[in-house]
Amino acid sequence: MQVANASNAYRLAYETIRNQILTGELTGGTKLIEERLAQKIGVSRTPVREAIRRLEQEGLIQEKRVYKPTIADIIHSSEFRTLIECYAIKKAANNMSEENLKYLKQAVLDAKTGSVEEIVSANNRFHSLIIAESNNPIMIQEAKKMDAIFYLFNRTLILNKRPLLYEEHVQIYKAIEARKPELASRLMKEHLECDLQFMLRYTRKYK
Amino acid sequence: MQVANASNAYRLAYETIRNQILTGELTGGTKLIEERLAQKIGVSRTPVREAIRRLEQEGLIQEKRVYKPTIADIIHSSEFRTLIECYAIKKAANNMSEENLKYLKQAVLDAKTGSVEEIVSANNRFHSLIIAESNNPIMIQEAKKMDAIFYLFNRTLILNKRPLLYEEHVQIYKAIEARKPELASRLMKEHLECDLQFMLRYTRKYK
DNA sequence: TTGTAAAATAGTTCATTCAAAAGTATGAGG
DNA sequence: CCTCATACTTTTGAATGAACTATTTTACAA
Known part of the structure; x- marks a missing residue:
């Protein structure tokens, strides 16, 4: 898996969440809770929210849950x-x-x-x-x-x-x-x- | 053009900015300034930033500027x-x-x-x-x-x-x-x- | 028990704040 | 008149707090 490119908090959040989904660490259907993610990644909620919006558009997150392909x-x-x-x-x-x-x-x-x-x-x-x-x-x-x-x-x-x-x-x-x-x-x-x-x-x- | 579906501030920001790009109100190359957008739309910067992340992923915004296809x-x-x-x-x-x-x-x-x-x-x-x-x-x-x-x-x-x-x-x-x-x-x-x-x-x- | 309303808890949304970075204007020295 | 350093302004990045919403738990009546 790619190493996170953490030039800033938003990018770090995005890469981290994305990797966790792709590696299966976060499995399909899991509810994503902003605060917990923020804490775990070590940033505030704001960049996590931005990352989630992006991942939503990318299709990996749907309705705050990890996408689970049917x-x-x-x-x-x-x-x-x-x-x-x-x-x-x-x-x-x-x-x-x-x-x-x-x-x-x-x-x-x-x-x-x-x-x-x-x-x-x-x-x-x-x-x-x-x-x-x-x-x-x-x-x-x-x-x-x-x-x-x-x-x-x-x-x-x-x-x-x-x-x-x-x-x-x-x-x-x-x-x-x-x-x-x-x-x-x-x-x-x-x-x-x-x-x-x-x-x-x-x-x-x-x- | 589609009518904005403003169930919340983030969505309002997203739809508004998107529409403005598509209708040409915001022309290619224009620098997007969070605060000005926020003010115009009548929300704070936070939802505007989320909208921008999404539009970036969608390809309509690149490096804080309205995408201008080459x-x-x-x-x-x-x-x-x-x-x-x-x-x-x-x-x-x-x-x-x-x-x-x-x-x-x-x-x-x-x-x-x-x-x-x-x-x-x-x-x-x-x-x-x-x-x-x-x-x-x-x-x-x-x-x-x-x-x-x-x-x-x-x-x-x-x-x-x-x-x-x-x-x-x-x-x-x-x-x-x-x-x-x-x-x-x-x-x-x-x-x-x-x-x-x-x-x-x-x-x-x-x- | 089982259903339901109220209370408590957890989570989300958004505005505000402050610090850091980027950009711009001004003026001194060449 | 140009160039570059410095101060000033604008903009962005990120944290946080407050209001709102959803979810869960609890308590009590049927």
């Missing part, structure tokens, strides 16, 4: 993400530089072994590198925002050892390297669909 | 929007109910004549109805957020009487009615591309 939410996020990634990957297959291809390959390899954190991180890097090829900062930013929500369940994929994750990434990488946009896009779509299905299986178990 | 921003937003709308319109062409088709037709007709506000509003309704057919609340919400930015320049299209806007909407409507997803999608793409080009011409003129 099954429908997961499906919808996945659909949206698929749209963006499949678009970006076509551009990637057409334009990705040799240098970026190297980074991409590294991300694939890094996700083969290691701790959960390492795998999640390499996994995210893989997808980020592809989205970056959209060359569209607005799209990149939107995808990043969605990541917050995805992060919550990406961990589940790893923790539960979703099979073939590595193999699929290899296939996708090869399609990009071979400059085959349509194939890459199809593989990505299938890959994300598998993620979703795997996710849903586990989500239902909890519920 | 040409690159306009191009990127347009690309993103095109991606979403072309996706949604295929679903629309496949699934739109007869009832919704009626509303869509009405939106097309309403945008033929009337005041600028009326045309802008009908125009937005047309696009919203199509996006709604994605049946994906997350996508709908994202598109809505982008609308805030688009609104700023959609007005320009009307004010400057972009030609063929009505005719293109008719063509798109017909493609949906005829249940031709690929055609509809292509027409939408061309339509949005024309919007963009027209926009760029005017944007360059200003600066």
Whole structure:
């Protein structure tokens, strides 16, 4: 997880709360109480309130509670993400530089072994590198925002050892390297669909 | 423009500032001064600050200034929007109910004549109805957020009487009615591309 | 018990305050 | 006349207090 960038109280509050949600320290549905958060973070209520407003807009907090994605939410996020990634990957297959291809390959390899954190991180890097090829900062930013929500369940994929994750990434990488946009896009779509299905299986178990 | 929903000071501040940005009362680049805003709205600085945090996350405020889209921003937003709308319109062409088709037709007709506000509003309704057919609340919400930015320049299209806007909407409507997803999608793409080009011409003129 | 009203407690909202930072004007020295 | 240091002003950041609201607990009657 990212280290909090605490240039001021508001930022500290924002980063701290956000991290706690993403790492699962604050679990879905938990009621957020300004004063307690303020105390814990070591700032006053004002910056906490500002942080909450921002996180509300970001979707991680709803009605003073930690957002808990429903099954429908997961499906919808996945659909949206698929749209963006499949678009970006076509551009990637057409334009990705040799240098970026190297980074991409590294991300694939890094996700083969290691701790959960390492795998999640390499996994995210893989997808980020592809989205970056959209060359569209607005799209990149939107995808990043969605990541917050995805992060919550990406961990589940790893923790539960979703099979073939590595193999699929290899296939996708090869399609990009071979400059085959349509194939890459199809593989990505299938890959994300598998993620979703795997996710849903586990989500239902909890519920 | 939407009427402010002032159930509390924070909401009042948020809606007021947002509206002022969208209507152009607060123009791009303007420095926002908390105290002056607070005074004008009739609340204290605290809720104003919360509103600003939220608007920052929404993209309408950046570094305490009213967001002023650059040409690159306009191009990127347009690309993103095109991606979403072309996706949604295929679903629309496949699934739109007869009832919704009626509303869509009405939106097309309403945008033929009337005041600028009326045309802008009908125009937005047309696009919203199509996006709604994605049946994906997350996508709908994202598109809505982008609308805030688009609104700023959609007005320009009307004010400057972009030609063929009505005719293109008719063509798109017909493609949906005829249940031709690929055609509809292509027409939408061309339509949005024309919007963009027209926009760029005017944007360059200003600066 | 069970339901309900009153009281107590906890939490939120907003205004106010003060300190720190940023910005601006003024004037002395080049 | 320009430049830079210094004083002054404006603006922001953050804490706190007071008023209001919601929630929980308690107490008592049915």
